[in-house]
Amino acid sequence: MTTGRLYGIGTGPGDPELLTLKAARLLGEVAVVAHFAKRGNVSNARAVIAGMLRQDVIELPLHYPVTTELDRHDPDYKVQIAGFYEAAAASVAAHLDAGRDVAVLSEGDPLFYGSYMHLHVRLSQRYPTEVVPGITSMSGAWSLAGTPIAQGDDVLAILPGTLPEEELARRLAGVEAAVIMKVGRNLPRIRRALATAGRLPRAIYVERATCANACAEPLATRDERPAPYFSLVLVPGWQ
Amino acid sequence: MTTGRLYGIGTGPGDPELLTLKAARLLGEVAVVAHFAKRGNVSNARAVIAGMLRQDVIELPLHYPVTTELDRHDPDYKVQIAGFYEAAAASVAAHLDAGRDVAVLSEGDPLFYGSYMHLHVRLSQRYPTEVVPGITSMSGAWSLAGTPIAQGDDVLAILPGTLPEEELARRLAGVEAAVIMKVGRNLPRIRRALATAGRLPRAIYVERATCANACAEPLATRDERPAPYFSLVLVPGWQ
Numbered sequence: 001m002t003t004g005r006l007y008g009i010g011t012g013p014g015d016p017e018l019l020t021l022k023a024a025r026l027l028g029e030v031a032v033v034a035h036f037a038k039r040g041n042v043s044n045a046r047a048v049i050a051g052m053l054r055q056d057v058i059e060l061p062l063h064y065p066v067t068t069e070l071d072r073h074d075p076d077y078k079v080q081i082a083g084f085y086e087a088a089a090a091s092v093a094a095h096l097d098a099g100r101d102v103a104v105l106s107e108g109d110p111l112f113y114g115s116y117m118h119l120h121v122r123l124s125q126r127y128p129t130e131v132v133p134g135i136t137s138m139s140g141a142w143s144l145a146g147t148p149i150a151q152g153d154d155v156l157a158i159l160p161g162t163l164p165e166e167e168l169a170r171r172l173a174g175v176e177a178a179v180i181m182k183v184g185r186n187l188p189r190i191r192r193a194l195a196t197a198g199r200l201p202r203a204i205y206v207e208r209a210t211c212a213n214a215c216a217e218p219l220a221t222r223d224e225r226p227a228p229y230f231s232l233v234l235v236p237g238w239q
Numbered sequence: 240m241t242t243g244r245l246y247g248i249g250t251g252p253g254d255p256e257l258l259t260l261k262a263a264r265l266l267g268e269v270a271v272v273a274h275f276a277k278r279g280n281v282s283n284a285r286a287v288i289a290g291m292l293r294q295d296v297i298e299l300p301l302h303y304p305v306t307t308e309l310d311r312h313d314p315d316y317k318v319q320i321a322g323f324y325e326a327a328a329a330s331v332a333a334h335l336d337a338g339r340d341v342a343v344l345s346e347g348d349p350l351f352y353g354s355y356m357h358l359h360v361r362l363s364q365r366y367p368t369e370v371v372p373g374i375t376s377m378s379g380a381w382s383l384a385g386t387p388i389a390q391g392d393d394v395l396a397i398l399p400g401t402l403p404e405e406e407l408a409r410r411l412a413g414v415e416a417a418v419i420m421k422v423g424r425n426l427p428r429i430r431r432a433l434a435t436a437g438r439l440p441r442a443i444y445v446e447r448a449t450c451a452n453a454c455a456e457p458l459a460t461r462d463e464r465p466a467p468y469f470s471l472v473l474v475p476g477w478q
Contacts, residue, residue, distance in 0.1 A: 006348060010378075012259070013372075014403065015261070016258045016260075017259065017260045017261035017264070018260070018261060018371075019259065019260055019386075020251070020256065020258065020259055020260075020374065021255075021256045021257070021258055021259075021260060021263060022254070022256035022257060024260060025256070050396075072391075074359055085469065109374075109378050109382075110382070111381045111385075111387045111388055111392055112378065112384065112388055112389060113380075113389055113391075113393075113455060117387035117477065120385070120387060121387065121477070125334055129385065131382040131383075131385060132257075132382065133252075133257065133374045133378035133379055133381075133382040134374070135259065135372045135373070135374060136375075136378065138353065139249075139348050139350075139373075139375065139419075140372055141370035142350045142351075142372075142374040143247075143348075143349070143370040143371065144370075146350075146359070146363055146368065146370060147350065148350045148356035148359060149350055149351055150351060150397065151352055151356060152311075152352075152399070152401075153398070153399050153401055153402060155396060155397065155398055155399070155402070155410060156397040157394060157395070157396050157397075157414075158394065158395040158396075158397070158398070159394055160390065160391070160392050160394070161395070162391075163392060163394070164391055171394060175396075186315075193256045195373060210372075238356065238360070
């Protein structure tokens with residue numbers, strides 16, 4: 001008996017119409033669909049592709065044991081997360097061993113800051129594997145904002161908003177264009193780092209890009225209300 | 240009479256199945272499709288979407304007057320290219336004024352190092368405009384290579400291969416992960432910069448990602464044959 005195939009499938013930034021033709025086709029074919037979510041929550045990627053699956057699809061929810069309750073540098077966090085990815089890989093492998101194709105959903109693009117990569121490194125040497133790229137949240141954001149992000153010789157830095165303020169400011173000062181990911185509760189620190197680097201006047205805050213309730217506005221004048229996890233900041237290089 | 244709508248449409252990295260559902264729908268609806276190409280060549284983006292257009296579609300090829308024959312820092316190059324974008328915007332505007340919707344094709348993603356942005360900045364204030372993001376060539380490349388590019392606190396730098404060697408080396412040394420775009424004839428210089436920065440052992444060369452003749456291989460052992468324009472180099476952050 002042959003094993004199933006593993007697919008890492010990018011579901012894009014939120015609008016179901018931003019799935020690729022290939023992702024839509026494969027989601028209608030696979031026997032098993034796995035998706036990550038915080039315990040008690042529905043997977044955002046799963047919500048995007050509702051209605052595209054086989055009637056008899058087997059769903060495999062993978063629930064993080066912990067997200068923001070523990071600091072990610074806490075040794076206990078690292079132990080719990082590593083154990084979770086091992087167990088998740090084993091549960092996907094059980095379906096592959098039984099000959100069933102498994103699609104692992106990934107918001108945005110699977111190999112770009114996504115949880116899927118933790119399964120990929122554990123399984124792709126053992127099973128036939130294919131990654132279907134997805135539209136990243138940053139492409140969704142600059143398309144929504146209608147903002148050219150980089151051209152010509154511009155260097156574009158992708159910066160996690162989790163970095164320390166001084167490091168963010170230093171890195172922002174050295175590039176023509178930047179995208180700051182993982183904004184959420186880091187927004188006040190990100191705003192200060194942009195001000196220090198002299199880049200706040202051009203920074204654009206984008207929330208839930210391509211979803212029905214999306215918005216884009218200058219960061220300088222955005223109020224201090226908390227930012228949702230699905231938000232990012234663009235610093236366009238184009239002048 | 241109302242004007243037509245302008246669409247900047249990303250056609251992705253090469254595989255027609257990597258178009259988004261939205262791009263495929265719009266391409267079957269619009270009256271006019273514009274595409275950039277070197278004079279005497281067929282647009283790569285046009286080739287990707289062959290067969291998706293209306294039978295009665297009006298095609299508007301936009302031919303660069305010059306590409307690599309002149310140095311891009313040459314004043315004559317700048318004059319010719321600026322005049323070209325002005326004329327291209329005027330020819331698109333003529334269709335919009337006549338009430339026809341125009342889709343401007345863009346390889347990869349329209350606002351990410353794409354020619355479309357030169358039309359966008361000239362027209363989007365005057366006409367209803369929508370940008371449909373596309374899969375970037377870099378997403379296509381790391382998906383093909385099966386290489387997680389960045390995770391957690393990794394900083395990812397997008398570097399044009401046209402940068403001077405010393406600057407490339409300096410910027411490569413300061414980040415966890417990098418993508419070098421616009422490789423082509425710059426490959427020997429890029430290889431030296433990677434060696435200087437100590438990043439050559441992990442660098443992956445990818446050619447024509449997601450096309451039928453795609454390949455990915457370690458840059459360190461790739462031979463010195465010329466690289467095609469559609470190639471890039473990945474330096475994964477994931478260890």
